[in-house]
Amino acid sequence: METLLPKDEKDLQEVFAAALANEEPVDVVGQGSKSALGRPMIAQRRIDSQAMTGVSLFEPAELVLTAGAGTPLREIVNLLDQQGQQLAFEPIDYGPLLGREPQSGTIGGLAATNASGPRRIKAGAARDHLLGFKAVSGRGDVFKSGGRVMKNVTGYDLSKLMTGSYGTLAVLTEVTFKVLPKAETEETLLFTGLEDAAAVAVMTEASGLPHELSSLAHLPAASAAALPDGLPMGASLTALRLEGPAVSVAKRKDDVIAHFKAAAGEPEALQGLASERFWAALRDVVPLARQDAQVWRLSTAPTEGAAVVEAIRAAEVPVTGWFYDWAGGLVWLAVETAPHAHAAAIRAAVETVGGHATLIRADDDVRGVTPVFHPQPAALAALTARIKNSFDPAHILNRGRMRDDF
Numbered sequence: 001m002e003t004l005l006p007k008d009e010k011d012l013q014e015v016f017a018a019a020l021a022n023e024e025p026v027d028v029v030g031q032g033s034k035s036a037l038g039r040p041m042i043a044q045r046r047i048d049s050q051a052m053t054g055v056s057l058f059e060p061a062e063l064v065l066t067a068g069a070g071t072p073l074r075e076i077v078n079l080l081d082q083q084g085q086q087l088a089f090e091p092i093d094y095g096p097l098l099g100r101e102p103q104s105g106t107i108g109g110l111a112a113t114n115a116s117g118p119r120r121i122k123a124g125a126a127r128d129h130l131l132g133f134k135a136v137s138g139r140g141d142v143f144k145s146g147g148r149v150m151k152n153v154t155g156y157d158l159s160k161l162m163t164g165s166y167g168t169l170a171v172l173t174e175v176t177f178k179v180l181p182k183a184e185t186e187e188t189l190l191f192t193g194l195e196d197a198a199a200v201a202v203m204t205e206a207s208g209l210p211h212e213l214s215s216l217a218h219l220p221a222a223s224a225a226a227l228p229d230g231l232p233m234g235a236s237l238t239a240l241r242l243e244g245p246a247v248s249v250a251k252r253k254d255d256v257i258a259h260f261k262a263a264a265g266e267p268e269a270l271q272g273l274a275s276e277r278f279w280a281a282l283r284d285v286v287p288l289a290r291q292d293a294q295v296w297r298l299s300t301a302p303t304e305g306a307a308v309v310e311a312i313r314a315a316e317v318p319v320t321g322w323f324y325d326w327a328g329g330l331v332w333l334a335v336e337t338a339p340h341a342h343a344a345a346i347r348a349a350v351e352t353v354g355g356h357a358t359l360i361r362a363d364d365d366v367r368g369v370t371p372v373f374h375p376q377p378a379a380l381a382a383l384t385a386r387i388k389n390s391f392d393p394a395h396i397l398n399r400g401r402m403r404d405d406f
Helices: 009-022 073-082 107-113 158-162 196-207 246-264 272-283 302-314 343-351 364-369 378-391
Strands: 002-004 026-029 045-048 055-059 064-068 130-137 142-146 170-178 185-192 213-219 237-244 268-271 294-300 319-325 330-335 355-361
Touching (some): 055 073, 064 073, 107 170, 130 158, 142 158, 196 237, 196 319, 237 246, 237 272, 268 272, 294 343, 302 319, 343 355
Antiparallel strands (some): 064 170, 130 142, 185 237, 185 268, 213 319
């Protein structure tokens, strides 16, 4: 496959003009760290965004950063870290799960996949922090949306539309993100020995308390045992994260412990770096990454997470591991390899309570015959098709990545 390295929007327009004239689809990547997400590509040429790189604006006092879409995410993280700031939505690094090098993604790829981590339940997703962007549509039109502050977003909020579109609507050339200060103090309370249903009940109750928990997760014993060395393991772990000024964290910590002491016992506390390592492992799905298994990402109401896993296991799906994030609303599930990845049974269980199931890791041949993204209701599928046809009527961008009909 021929790889093209456009430097700007003009270069992209020339590429698109040739693609449209020849009716040839193109594959859009940054560093390729997420190429195994979605269905296998159908393309003769590849657009690589790595030449569109560099931070063009960073104003720490204004909490705003603008960078070329091909800028490596690790460079962004290092730059923000020097100023005590962060991307608060805690973007997942798919490298460990998809067999790629860690921290090998780009800021544009982050936006295109709406990559968000454990703090999403409090801080929001990537789409909630994308202030604006520049892009070239499948028509070859250069356009931009948003600005440097949230109040500049008027009319259609295209930033929300582009995040999570997997490069099927337009090629991002520049993105502007809101950044936030890092917390002064971070601590994680770990309650041990709870069964899934009891843990989900604790997380649901905790999320409604006025203690500003920034992350809530539960790992059954087998998944806890697969955490990196130096972190607690051996029993199931129910984790509640507190962040903020030291005085505030200390007070809220005492209140949470007192509230759940009768139901969940006395927790262990992870502080500082240990807490950060724990949530980074969950963010990057490390407890399941080393398994020789297919991996699903299930999204449902937090109160239904344990029930969904129970229903999947009751349907005799060979589950090899799982854990819960977002207070039970996000379930990472590993299953034994099968030609259709047990999609029918898994999606049937999710649909009984509402939600969707996305096949994150499987071989190309499996992702080629199994819908990777949860099938949409007819009305929503029709709306999605109209949006696709508005931005990319010839279907030249990442053809087949999200749906087999475009």
